[in-house]
Amino acid sequence: MLLVFDNRVAYPKTEPSDRARLLAGEDDEVKQIHLKAGTLNVFKGKNTAHRVTAVEGDRERIIAVLSFYERPNVRFCEEDQLKSYGRIAV
Secondary structure (H helix, E strand, O other), X not given: OEEEEEOOOOOOOOOHHHHHHHHOXXXXXXXXXXXXXXXXXXXXXXXXXXXXXXXXXXXXXXXXXXXXXXXXXOOOOHHHHHHHHOOOOO
């Protein structure tokens, strides 16, 4: 798996042209890390523009999103779940 990231870019604080350069692979300050299957990678995703290669083969990718709130039992609304994860938790 290839993780491509740029911790200088925090959406939505950047200009659309900066994000377009990043996504087009035209930003020479972008970092790339080759990760082996089973690697645990922890970072602050909302503040770091990032993408990963598509999953190949029979194994699924497991993603855990860790959050902290000062109040107990806080949960994303269904709309935010769809935006963030592409599905709604059951």
